[in-house]
Amino acid sequence: MSVEIGRLPAATVLVCVTCKSAEGQVGAALYEALGARLADKAVALRPVECLSVCKRPCTVALAAPGKWTYVVGDLSREAHVEDIVTAARRYAAAPDGLVPWRERPLPFRRGVVSRTPPLVPALSE
């Protein structure tokens, strides 16, 4: 198995657009709201069909080559857009994706569903 990874953003925010709640298609709504806030070379935004965390909508993941991937649930368009933007920028600035606990917005401390390490650490540039 081989993969060539070129230059990718220092953070990609993966948003589960299939997340639903009693209020409807909340994942797609969150994705739209983030699109209006994230226009940043360091942070990419990408919709995903199901992150398999269906009991804790909305769910997003932060990922980048060579970094830990974080999956975070219990997020909403109404309450958490700015927290997600802040978390994504701090993640982008962290070479390994590990943002110090105190620098994480509260929903990114309470809502962590899982984290997974990079298979290959990032190279220093």
Add this chain to the structure above:
Amino acid sequence: MSVEIGRLPAATVLVCVTCKSAEGQVGAALYEALGARLADKAVALRPVECLSVCKRPCTVALAAPGKWTYVVGDLSREAHVEDIVTAARRYAAAPDGLVPWRERPLPFRRGVVSRTPPLVPALSE
């Protein structure tokens, strides 16, 4: 951000070795048991300090370059070593990491904590 990924196994089983239960260090015990069963070029085994799924020990992840990453909890050394080996081999054989539902061992249907897509799909070889 750039990462060069060379040849990595078609599946890496990441085992949370900090998982604990009332029975003690169950994650480390599962890791040891898997080490005795997985001696396979296609499947690598790697310990991880915390996958952040502390309420559902033991937890493992299946990952490979260009594939979806799956995090699965509620696994034990006593009941699930063969299921993990089977799941890892089927994951290794799946180009995108998406194993058809019916081919997944039961604990890998019921225990899914999250899944995240590859940032870059695998290249065909």
